[in-house]
Amino acid sequence: MPTPIKMPALSPTMEEGTLARWLVKEGDTVSSGDIMAEIETDKATMEFEAVDEGVIVSIDVAEGTEGVQVGTVIATLAEEGEDPAEAKAAPVKEPQAETKTEKAEPAKAAPAAAAPTPAKAPEPKGDRIVASPLAKRIAEQNGVDLSGITGSGPNGRIVKADVEGAKPASSAVTAPAATPSAPVQTDLPDFDIPHEDDKLNNVRKVIARRLTEAKQTIPHIYLTVDVRLDALLDLRKQLNASLEAQDIKLSVNDLLIKALAKSLAMVPQCNVSFGGDILRTYTRQDISVAVAAPSGLITPIIKDAGNKTVSQISSEMTELAGKARDGKLQPQEYQGGTASLSNLGMFGTKQFDAVINPPQAMILAVGAGEQRPHIVDGALSVATVMSATGSFDHRAIDGVDGAKLMAAFKGLVESPFGLVA
Known part of the structure; x- marks a missing residue:
């Protein structure tokens, strides 16, 4: 079955990026370590390497696309021995194990004919609650206690949907105050002065936000x-x-x-x-x-x-x-x-x-x-x-x-x- 190639998290703070340039095209054969694309993160423009070998059967996100969320499928790869034409038409195989770069909510399984088994509570690994990074971040922002939530993801993993409908913990627990973000000015007056407007890249946006936060909070x-x-x-x-x-x-x-x-x-x-x-x-x-x-x-x-x-x-x-x-x-x-x-x-x-x-x-x-x-x-x-x-x-x-x-x-x-x- 074809394998999805997802937008990676190339830094711990990256939630989305710009697919600046594709260095491969549909029909190209790639090997592990080949440079496939240039991705503009919140820090820099970085090269994205292939992990698996195979043939690119589809480019799902065009180069120049901004705001591509981490975990979004950006291309599809036919594995060695697969017919590219058949792979392109076949359903995409999702990886079985959670990767470090995955931040998107896992897809929910289609309902089975029999009555579904109730989702089991998250299986702790030591004292750690199993939850997606996005779910943890939403819980932290909203003051939600993850220990009291039953996860609907694979193996009881808590996902975004589980947290969004949950109520905050008791009033004694105060959700952390939101960090001030850089003010966004969407309508600059021009005063009839000749000018050119250039769209900010991700790096410049992060610089603006972090410097504003630093001066406001430090x-x-x-x-x-x-x-x-x-x-x-x-x-x-x-x-x-x-x-x-x-x-x-x-x-x-x-x-x-x-x-x-x-x-x-x-x-x-x-x-x-x-x-x-x-x-x-x-x-x-x-x-x-x-x-x-x-x-x-x-x-x-x-x-x-x-x-x-x-x-x-x-x-x-x-x-x-x-x-x-x-x-x-x-x-x-x-x-x-x-x-x-x-x-x-x-x-x-x-x-x-x-x-x-x-x-x-x-x-x-x-x-x-x-x-x-x-x-x-x-x-x-x-x-x-x-x-x-x-x-x-x-x-x-x-x-x-x-x-x-x-x-x-x-x-x-x-x-x-x-x-x-």
């Missing part, structure tokens, strides 16, 4: 320091000379990533996430680095940056930035991170305040290094100075701890041999 505190770069620039020049044979060229940003990571190790009170009634302190410094990609801003991660050499950081950053610009980043390469770094110095920006990327609790914004009058040992001189501003989640990080982090960062950059020790 009390930001901003701390700025001026940092002398002369010693760091001298060290970079020496390191690049020694690394020339390895075809590695360190950037200032590579050294700043290392400096932020070591600062977080020195001031772990800033390497945290706020979780309502808990404060999570991380024991590893994973630095998310803002990169401008064609579809929008994305933040690939240098994991365990505090324990990596600057040459390792440089090589990883070069690879990740290239993949970001090409839309080839995998979810594990941009999801997570314990703190962020955003550098606009290459564009001549002197100083700016960045918006925190939750659930992280801090982001460091660095501007351009420039020649400024500077007091050195009581005498006026000229130095290369950079302004760096830390944005901190004041629910999780006190001002004094933020100040300690900024002082540690300043000290490491101005006396940079600690970055290579």
